[in-house]
Amino acid sequence: MKRLIRFLKGYEKESFLAPLFKMLEATFELIVPLVVANIMDIGIKNQDNAYIWHQCVIMVLLGVIGLVCALTAQYFSAKAAMGFSTALRKEMFAHISKLSYRELDQLGTPTLVTRITNDVNQAQTGVNMVLRLFLRSPFIVVGAVIMSFTIDWKIGLIFLIAVPLISVVIYAIMRTTVPIYKKAQSSLDRISLITRENHVGARVVRAFGRQQEEYKEFSQVNDDYTKVQVTAGKISALLNPATTVIMNFAIIGILWYGSKEVSIGTLTQGEVVALVNYMNQILIALIALANLIVAVTKAMASGVRLNEVLDTQPSLTDEGSSTQQEKAKADRVAFEDVSFTYAGSKEPALSHISFTAKPGETIGIIGGTGCGKSTLVNLIPRFYDASEGSVVIDGNNAKEYPFSQLRKKVGMVPQQAVLFKGTIRDNMKWGKEDATEEEIQRALSIAQASDFVNSKPEGLNTMVSQGGANLSGGQRQRLTIARALVGDPEILIMDDSASALDFATDAALRHAIHQQTKGMTVFIVSQRATSIKQADKILVLDDGELVGVGTHKELMESCEVYREICLSQLSEQEVNR
Ligand SMILES: Nc1ncnc2c1ncn2[C@@H]1O[C@H](COP(=O)(O)OP(=O)(O)OP(=O)(O)O)[C@@H](O)[C@H]1O
Numbered sequence: 224m225k226r227l228i229r230f231l232k233g234y235e236k237e238s239f240l241a242p243l244f245k246m247l248e249a250t251f252e253l254i255v256p257l258v259v260a261n262i263m264d265i266g267i268k269n270q271d272n273a274y275i276w277h278q279c280v281i282m283v284l285l286g287v288i289g290l291v292c293a294l295t296a297q298y299f300s301a302k303a304a305m306g307f308s309t310a311l312r313k314e315m316f317a318h319i320s321k322l323s324y325r326e327l328d329q330l331g332t333p334t335l336v337t338r339i340t341n342d343v344n345q346a347q348t349g350v351n352m353v354l355r356l357f358l359r360s361p362f363i364v365v366g367a368v369i370m371s372f373t374i375d376w377k378i379g380l381i382f383l384i385a386v387p388l389i390s391v392v393i394y395a396i397m398r399t400t401v402p403i404y405k406k407a408q409s410s411l412d413r414i415s416l417i418t419r420e421n422h423v424g425a426r427v428v429r430a431f432g433r434q435q436e437e438y439k440e441f442s443q444v445n446d447d448y449t450k451v452q453v454t455a456g457k458i459s460a461l462l463n464p465a466t467t468v469i470m471n472f473a474i475i476g477i478l479w480y481g482s483k484e485v486s487i488g489t490l491t492q493g494e495v496v497a498l499v500n501y502m503n504q505i506l507i508a509l510i511a512l513a514n515l516i517v518a519v520t521k522a523m524a525s526g527v528r529l530n531e532v533l534d535t536q537p538s539l540t541d542e543g544s545s546t547q548q549e550k551a552k553a554d555r556v557a558f559e560d561v562s563f564t565y566a567g568s569k570e571p572a573l574s575h576i577s578f579t580a581k582p583g584e585t586i587g588i589i590g591g592t593g594c595g596k597s598t599l600v601n602l603i604p605r606f607y608d609a610s611e612g613s614v615v616i617d618g619n620n621a622k623e624y625p626f627s628q629l630r631k632k633v634g635m636v637p638q639q640a641v642l643f644k645g646t647i648r649d650n651m652k653w654g655k656e657d658a659t660e661e662e663i664q665r666a667l668s669i670a671q672a673s674d675f676v677n678s679k680p681e682g683l684n685t686m687v688s689q690g691g692a693n694l695s696g697g698q699r700q701r702l703t704i705a706r707a708l709v710g711d712p713e714i715l716i717m718d719d720s721a722s723a724l725d726f727a728t729d730a731a732l733r734h735a736i737h738q739q740t741k742g743m744t745v746f747i748v749s750q751r752a753t754s755i756k757q758a759d760k761i762l763v764l765d766d767g768e769l770v771g772v773g774t775h776k777e778l779m780e781s782c783e784v785y786r787e788i789c790l791s792q793l794s795e796q797e798v799n800r
Pocket residue numbers: 328565566568572590591592593594595596597598599638719750
């Protein structure tokens with residue numbers, strides 16, 4: 224948590240004023256019992272109504288000033304805590320955006336969502352509570368003990384016994400509950416994971432009639448979370464009765480001893496009442512301190528989780544890279560003995576891959592599921608770096624390019640057609656911020672999306688809902704292809720991104736790309752032989768290895784794996800066509 228304090232930068236004044244006003248409030252609170260004592264010992268004793276009223280006015284004034292101080296402190300602490308959380312959230316968001324696929328794979332999305340929301344909130348509450356209570360509670364406790372000594376040092380000793388006793392009880396309860404609160408935090412992570420999985424995959428859950436099972440699993444995790452919270456709650460519930468018992472014994476001691484002192488005239492009745500009030504103030508302050516410790520512990524647990532993310536360094540950076548010039552006559556893409564292993568995986572996903580792709584060529588990539596097709600194309604825009612060997616683009620190692628230059632060169636159509644909330648036009652502009660109407664229309668036309676977009680009453684202004692839920696799978700795919708084409712990239716990668724298109728549209732799409740994007744190197748990843756059959760070069764992958772490179776005709780003769788794939792999907796006539 225200490226390391227997160229830097230996010231309070233710019234709120235130093237508020238961080239100073241909040242505790243200061245809280246201390247002022249506490250000071251006024253400590254004076255009130257003395258005023259009550261005066262009312263009893265002077266006003267009531269002498270039947271002096273004017274004095275009583277005068278003291279009452281002072282008491283109300285102390286209360287009002289105390290309230291103003293408390294509200295001012297609240298204002299400053301809330302301002303500082305909000306500023307803290309806003310800066311922290313911004314930094315988290317920016318940092319997560321910089322992480323590469325490797326770190327995102329390792330951390331996982333649900334936990335990142337919980338961290339940027341719930342954990343930041345916990346840290347914010349912690350900061351707010353610390354600013355208000357960290358000094359105030361000890362100040363009241365110490366102040367009340369000192370006041371008791373100034374009234375009667377022997378009774379002050381009762382305070383010296385009661386305060387540590389109450390503190391020990393609070394400490395024991397906290398020792399038991401704090402680890403439980405930490406456990407609750409990880410249960411919350413699990414809830415977030417299941418909720419996300421179920422909502423993202425709602426259609427699949429329904430299609431497989433898994434609602435009941437998923438509901439059961441969610442209920443179990445939810446119940447576990449409740450149980451953990453209830454256990455912590457039950458133990459915490461002991462706090463009030465246990466501390467109140469000690470306090471009441473202390474009050475009995477004060478009254479018992481005080482009454483003796485009153486009868487011999489060394490102590491007044493008002494002073495006894497003031498001592499009782501101080502004892503009450505101590506208890507309230509200690510319980511507030513206990514709540515503060517719970518909040519701080521939760522904030523610290525959250526702080527650890529937040530630092531974990533902030534400490535995760537992106538494994539891929541483009542620091543030190545400068546804009547690269549294309550090398551004349553170089554291949555557009557060249558893989559030179561490339562191998563790749565995912566973090567935490569023992570088996571390589573790609574082994575010793577070498578091939579070249581020239582400008583204007585269409586490269587088909589085919590192979591069974593999990594053979595490494597997506598992994599291969601993900602190395603081109605540097606979503607991952609090759610573990611061995613080099614990926615060379617236009618004669619320069621992909622690692623030498625600034626990300627901005629590389630991502631401009633490469634238009635990626637991912638396997639999952641993800642669109643963002645906004646209009647179709649907004650989504651198209653992801654490919655090129657200042658894309659003109661003509662550029663967008665051209666991209667839509669190549670992607671075979673013009674008809675359905677222009678048939679919508681609002682055309683390009685049609686709203687796309689979150690994740691593109693108001694579009695069909697095929698429409699989404701076509702829009703993601705168009706989005707990649709808008710930027711007119713030199714390399715277009717379609718990672719199984721036409722799988723939801725019917726054969727005719729798929730063929731029309733490939734024909735349009737071929738005709739209208741001269742010079743563009745196109746990678747088509749597919750499990751459908753028809754989609755890659757016409758490619759200038761086909762890469763056949765099998766279990767991470769490149770088992771064949773060539774045209775359809777060449778591979779039919781030389782590559783067993785390719786032949787098997789084709790014969791399992793196409794008729795003999797189609798194969799030879
Ligand atoms: N993020 C990841 N972390 C660890 N292993 C992964 C990751 N992504 C893929 N793999 C593994 O790497 C191998 C290759 O996966 P890849 O996604 O490249 O296959 P693919 O040929 O594109 O499959 P498909 O056709 O089903 O999309 C698989 O064994 C897969 O389990």
